Amino acid sequence: MTRFIFITGGVVSSLGKGLAAAALGALLQARGFSVRLRKLDPYLNVDPGTMSPYQHGEVYVTDDGAETDLDLGHYERFTGVASRQSDNITTGRIYSNVIAKERRGDYLGATVQVIPHVTDAIKEFVTADVADTDFLLCEIGGTVGDIESLPFLEAIRQLGNELGRERALFVHLTLLPWIPSAGELKTKPTQHSVQELQSVGIQPSILLCRSDRDMPAAARRKIGLFCNIREEAVIPALDASTIYEVPLQYHEAGFDREVLRHFGLAPQAERAPELGRWHEIVRRIKSPEGEVQIAVVGKYTNLLDAYKSLAEALTHGGIANNVRVRLNWLESEQFESGAPGAFDALDGAHGILVPGGFGERGAEGKIAAVRYARERQVPYFGICFGMQMAVIEAARSLCGISMANSSEFGPTPEPIVGLLTEWVRGNMVERRGNEDNKGGTMRLGAYDCLLKPGSHVRDIYGAATIRERHRHRYEVNINYKERLERAGLSFSGMSPDGDLPEIVEIPGHPWFVGVQFHPELKSKPFDPHPLFTSFIRAAVVQSRLV
Ligand code: GLN
Numbered sequence: 001m002t003r004f005i006f007i008t009g010g011v012v013s014s015l016g017k018g019l020a021a022a023a024l025g026a027l028l029q030a031r032g033f034s035v036r037l038r039k040l041d042p043y044l045n046v047d048p049g050t051m052s053p054y055q056h057g058e059v060y061v062t063d064d065g066a067e068t069d070l071d072l073g074h075y076e077r078f079t080g081v082a083s084r085q086s087d088n089i090t091t092g093r094i095y096s097n098v099i100a101k102e103r104r105g106d107y108l109g110a111t112v113q114v115i116p117h118v119t120d121a122i123k124e125f126v127t128a129d130v131a132d133t134d135f136l137l138c139e140i141g142g143t144v145g146d147i148e149s150l151p152f153l154e155a156i157r158q159l160g161n162e163l164g165r166e167r168a169l170f171v172h173l174t175l176l177p178w179i180p181s182a183g184e185l186k187t188k189p190t191q192h193s194v195q196e197l198q199s200v201g202i203q204p205s206i207l208l209c210r211s212d213r214d215m216p217a218a219a220r221r222k223i224g225l226f227c228n229i230r231e232e233a234v235i236p237a238l239d240a241s242t243i244y245e246v247p248l249q250y251h252e253a254g255f256d257r258e259v260l261r262h263f264g265l266a267p268q269a270e271r272a273p274e275l276g277r278w279h280e281i282v283r284r285i286k287s288p289e290g291e292v293q294i295a296v297v298g299k300y301t302n303l304l305d306a307y308k309s310l311a312e313a314l315t316h317g318g319i320a321n322n323v324r325v326r327l328n329w330l331e332s333e334q335f336e337s338g339a340p341g342a343f344d345a346l347d348g349a350h351g352i353l354v355p356g357g358f359g360e361r362g363a364e365g366k367i368a369a370v371r372y373a374r375e376r377q378v379p380y381f382g383i384c385f386g387m388q389m390a391v392i393e394a395a396r397s398l399c400g401i402s403m404a405n406s407s408e409f410g411p412t413p414e415p416i417v418g419l420l421t422e423w424v425r426g427n428m429v430e431r432r433g434n435e436d437n438k439g440g441t442m443r444l445g446a447y448d449c450l451l452k453p454g455s456h457v458r459d460i461y462g463a464a465t466i467r468e469r470h471r472h473r474y475e476v477n478i479n480y481k482e483r484l485e486r487a488g489l490s491f492s493g494m495s496p497d498g499d500l501p502e503i504v505e506i507p508g509h510p511w512f513v514g515v516q517f518h519p520e521l522k523s524k525p526f527d528p529h530p531l532f533t534s535f536i537r538a539a540v541v542q543s544r545l546v
Pocket residue numbers: 355356357358359383384385386408471472473474475
């Protein structure tokens with residue numbers, strides 16, 4: 001029997017509902033339960049794939065090729081449960097499904113309405129494909145009171161009724177702001193937010209109250225009284241120094257105990273969860289034995305959500321090596337001037353990383369950063385766009401192909417990186433054209449890759465075949481492979497049919513690896529990705545040299 005936990009948020013956005021859901025998932029797992037996490041997003045895009053990283057932060061890609069909200073990344077990192085297409089839905093997708101059904105005639109005769117047709121479609125999504133999962137955690141995006149979230153709230157209200165208290169729980173996350181002039185944490189916004197939820201028929205049973213300092217007992221009592229919630233179910237959620245401490249803090253505050261009590265699982269609530277691995281992760285983050293500096297040369301560096309998984313994966317590499325990883329986010333355009341001192345910002349870096357990216361702006365600066373890393377023997381990690389720029393740099397500097405470029409930036413006589421129009425997925429050939437729709441048409445999701453015997457990556461992975469997640473439209477052009485290899489760039493990972501370059505490396509360089517996929521999406525604090533572990537180890541070696 002699957003129990004459903006719905007997590008809503010109020011007062012302000014960005015309170016960390018996604019993290020709260022992920023941390024609760026980890027706590028339930030630590031008590032031996034199986035979990036799945038899902039997210040309902042209120043916006044009208046069918047998926048976040050077409051949104052700018054400035055708007056929405058990173059697009060998280062699943063094994064089955066869905067472009068999803070970045071919160072799904074938190075879910076996977078905290079629970080290790082691989083997310084699927086069926087774990088993230090938007091208002092846009094719900095409506096486009098409902099309208100497609102209407103056109104097919106599936107509702108023939110009926111007036112199609114938000115209630116019941118849209119709400120039914122939402123309920124179907126929430127309850128689908130959960131067989132033998134103990135707990136389904138479902139986060140509702142946005143803030144209570146938004147016009148867009150109303151159909152979602154109505155759908156989960158109905159589900160609460162249908163499933164009954166023993167199978168459904170509503171958790172609400174709010175903020176207690178500190179007002180310096182009053183010297184108090186204020187409870188009024190929380191009261192209003194709960195009233196807003198009650199006005200759509202939802203009574204939360206647990207409140208998570210974010211604050212930057214301890215909640216006094218009187219405030220807890222007051223919130224319980226005014227919000228119609230047992231005092232012990234008003235859970236303080238203090239700011240944490242690392243996100244990986246959140247499960248431990250929640251447990252201390254009694255969150256998982258209250259969840260189990262709600263479901264009548266009192267005996268399980270009294271047993272202690274197995275939190276050893278979380279203690280160990282937090283210990284390593286808080287007391288590292290050294291520190292390395294990694295320069296991340298990108299374009300969206302003023303919005304760190306755009307590189308969420310990347311920053312986490314680098315932290316995981318630090319956990320594996322017992323060092324703190326300091327990230328220096330650098331706008332790539334600064335390396336385009338060629339002025340004296342332009343590269344000073346890279347001087348202290350023990351590793352340089354060029355992450356995924358799109359479009360021409362800043363590309364030459366990234367190529368310049370690759371060149372710096374290659375020539376000065378600084379560990380270099382290129383991810384997706386960062387791999388493509390590394391290959392262009394090698395073509396220009398090592399093969400003398402001065403016009404080498406990517407057709408992403410317009411027509412070029414030397415398309416070292418070109419539009420991918422056809423590729424193999426399982427037994428199928430997928431085809432795309434230049435004029436195709438932009439949404440959901442990239443090479444997406446997990447693909448196999450064969451590693452060359454004797455290569456650096458073969459050694460790093462300790463395996464001959466790997467499977468990693470992709471999200472790109474362009475691809476390194478196989479026609480240049482031989483020339484590049486003769487010049488010293490090794491194609492050490494290829495698609496199984498041998499057509500698509502997946503990994504390049506430079507033998508003899510301390511650490512120079514470019515990958516066409518996104519390894520950061522699969523890294524976890526308790527299972528750091530081998531490429532990040534190895535890259536940070538190389539940075540540690542580098543830090544002893546400089
Ligand atoms: N813009 C490049 C492409 O579409 C790289 C994409 C990425 O880095 N995710 O191929």
